[in-house]
Amino acid sequence: MKGLRSACAAAALSFVAAGAHADTIKVGVIGTMSGPYALFGQNFKMGIDAWVAEHGNKVGGHTVEFVYRDEVSPNPAQSKALAQELIVKEKVQYIAGLYFTPNAMAVAPLLQEAKVPMVVLNAATSSITEKSPYIVRTSFTMFQNTVPAAKVAKQKGAKKVAIAVSDYGPGIDAETAFKKTFEAEGGSVVEAVRMPLATTDFGPIMQRIKDSGADMIFTFLPAGPPTLGFVKAYIDNGLKAAGVKLMSTGDVVTEPDLPNIGDSGIGILSTYHYAVSHDSPENKAFLALLQKGGAKLGDVTMTSVAAYDGARLIYKMIEATGGKQDPEKAIAAVKDMKWTSPRGPVSIDPTTRHITQSVYLREVEKQDGKLINKEIETFKDQPDWGLVKQ
Numbered sequence: 480m481k482g483l484r485s486a487c488a489a490a491a492l493s494f495v496a497a498g499a500h501a502d503t504i505k506v507g508v509i510g511t512m513s514g515p516y517a518l519f520g521q522n523f524k525m526g527i528d529a530w531v532a533e534h535g536n537k538v539g540g541h542t543v544e545f546v547y548r549d550e551v552s553p554n555p556a557q558s559k560a561l562a563q564e565l566i567v568k569e570k571v572q573y574i575a576g577l578y579f580t581p582n583a584m585a586v587a588p589l590l591q592e593a594k595v596p597m598v599v600l601n602a603a604t605s606s607i608t609e610k611s612p613y614i615v616r617t618s619f620t621m622f623q624n625t626v627p628a629a630k631v632a633k634q635k636g637a638k639k640v641a642i643a644v645s646d647y648g649p650g651i652d653a654e655t656a657f658k659k660t661f662e663a664e665g666g667s668v669v670e671a672v673r674m675p676l677a678t679t680d681f682g683p684i685m686q687r688i689k690d691s692g693a694d695m696i697f698t699f700l701p702a703g704p705p706t707l708g709f710v711k712a713y714i715d716n717g718l719k720a721a722g723v724k725l726m727s728t729g730d731v732v733t734e735p736d737l738p739n740i741g742d743s744g745i746g747i748l749s750t751y752h753y754a755v756s757h758d759s760p761e762n763k764a765f766l767a768l769l770q771k772g773g774a775k776l777g778d779v780t781m782t783s784v785a786a787y788d789g790a791r792l793i794y795k796m797i798e799a800t801g802g803k804q805d806p807e808k809a810i811a812a813v814k815d816m817k818w819t820s821p822r823g824p825v826s827i828d829p830t831t832r833h834i835t836q837s838v839y840l841r842e843v844e845k846q847d848g849k850l851i852n853k854e855i856e857t858f859k860d861q862p863d864w865g866l867v868k869q
Contacts, residue, residue, distance in 0.1 A: 502541055503543075504538075504543050504572050505546050505565075506543060506546065506573045506574070507548065507565030508524070508527065509547075511550055511579075514549075514551040515552070516551075519578055520550070522778075522780045522786065523783070526785065526789075530794075531790070533768060534794065539797065539798055543797065546571060548564070549561075553582060555582055558586055562589055563589065572804050573598065573809075574595055575598040575789050576599075576601075577597070579602055580607065580648040581647065583602035584610060590611045591613060594805075596613045596810055600786050604620070604649050605621070606865070606866075609866070617788040620652065621699060622653075622864040623836075623861050624729065624861075625653045627861065628697060629660035630858075631748065631840050631856070632695055633664040639691070640667070640668050640696070640697055641671070641696050642671045643696060644673060645673070645674055645678075646673035646675055650674075652865055654671060661697075679708055685712050685716040689718065693723060695723065696723060696726065698726075699730060702730040709731065713725055714743045726749070727747070727749045728749060732852060734776075734777065734852065737843065738850065740850070745845060746842060747843045749840075750839065752781065754852040755779050755851070756853060761819050784821050787820075787821065791818065795812055796809035796810070799811075815827060823836065823837045823857075831866045833863040840856035840857075840858070
């Protein structure tokens with residue numbers, strides 16, 4: 480019976496794929512629209528809405544409709560069910576979104592049978608794009624943002640680093656990338672802590688780091704409530720005052736959290752692909768679009784930019800296929816695409832189907848009475864180091 484159910488499900492997906500061409504082309508967006516990570520799913524919508532406001536909702540005579548589903552938290556079974564519902568009931572031709580890696584991994588097996596491309600707008604484990612030839616990513620990977628962090632750590636004089644990461648795919652990628660790069664630069668990793676995603680008390684972790692004798696901490700946690708708790712524990716447990724530097728990926732010091740971190744956060748370093756303070760005409764125009772749509776600048780995160788650029792790719796795929804369901808042609812159309820994003824110059828690597836982009840060293844500083852991530856150094860044309868030889 481289990482085999483029969485699987486065969487029926489596959490047949491349903493194939494039937495949907497064959498008959499989905501229509502004047503209205505639906506795009507299913509799976510994101511954290513509620514719960515503790517709601518701000519980042521809402522930023523998916525903000526970025527997509529900004530693209531539509533700028534370019535309209537039609538491509539080649541076809542109306543594009545975005546249909547949203549709420550993934551809430553890391554829950555692979557739920558996200559897979561949401562994707563199946565979007566494909567079978569809503570008859571979407573494209574899927575986008577996916578904040579968490581486990582959720583993106585769960586959806587990947589459906590794509591080839593349903594002939595539905597997926598544009599990942601956040602999930603950051605390198606191997607995601609290897610799970611299906613129908614996946615392309617406009618966000619970032621942990622390797623991409625972490626390799627520069629390790630190089631900066633050595634340049635800043637760190638000799639002994641403690642690594643503290645969330646214990647799931649992206650965190651393990653971040654730990655691997657930092658350790659490999661930092662040790663190749665001549666540094667030493669004296670402690671490595673993998674923290675359960677549900678961790679809220681970071682005091683014992685800070686004590687372990689103190690005891691290790693580290694002169695710098697490198698950390699990654701998924702942007703959201705735990706990151707604020709980690710940074711406050713670092714400050715409150717005296718590590719900052721003791722001269723132990725904090726280096727993170729930008730997930731840990733997102734702009735919405737900076738007011739809550741306060742002036743104690745000044746000087747924290749991070750490497751990331753986007754800051755709201757990025758100084759370019761494209762970013763100023765993008766932020767103006769978000770504000771015109773009702774967004775507050777204090778709520779803007781990196782997922783809005785990934786969604787804005789992801790919508791660009793989806794429009795390009797619809798244009799290239801004439802609105803028909805042709806995933807091979809759709810994916811081929813965006814390989815090697817190049818454009819200037821609000822984050823800077825970007826392109827889609829034709830081999831990995833991942834975005835190549837600049838990664839910026841940022842430092843928390845106060846400007847005009849407001850805490851910002853000030854970009855102070857640029858690492859141009861960073862690939863996904865997890866899928867290429869270093």
